[in-house]
Amino acid sequence: MKQLLKQIHLPGFDMMGIVLMLWICTLPFIALIVVPLFGPQIGAGIAVALLIAMLLICWGLCIPLVVKLYRNKRRESQRLLE
DSSP states (O other), X not given: OXXXXXXXXXXXXXXXXXXXXXXXXXXHXXXXXXXXXXXXXXHHHHHHXXXXXXXXXXXXXXXXXHHHHHHHHHHHHHHHHO
């Protein structure tokens, strides 16, 4: 089982978890600061916009790492076939 997890582990999975936990931790601050000032609809909109922004940043950092990983694996497999 551990070998299977090592095989499917991609760079960025841990970063994605950290981003999601960070977003969850910001929700109380949004509830305490934004909602009383601007209302629940604006608070929900800011929470969703923050999640999307954080995920886009995470994907922007993680996708090049995944591409690099697969390029290296592809080169290694081509070397083995030659």
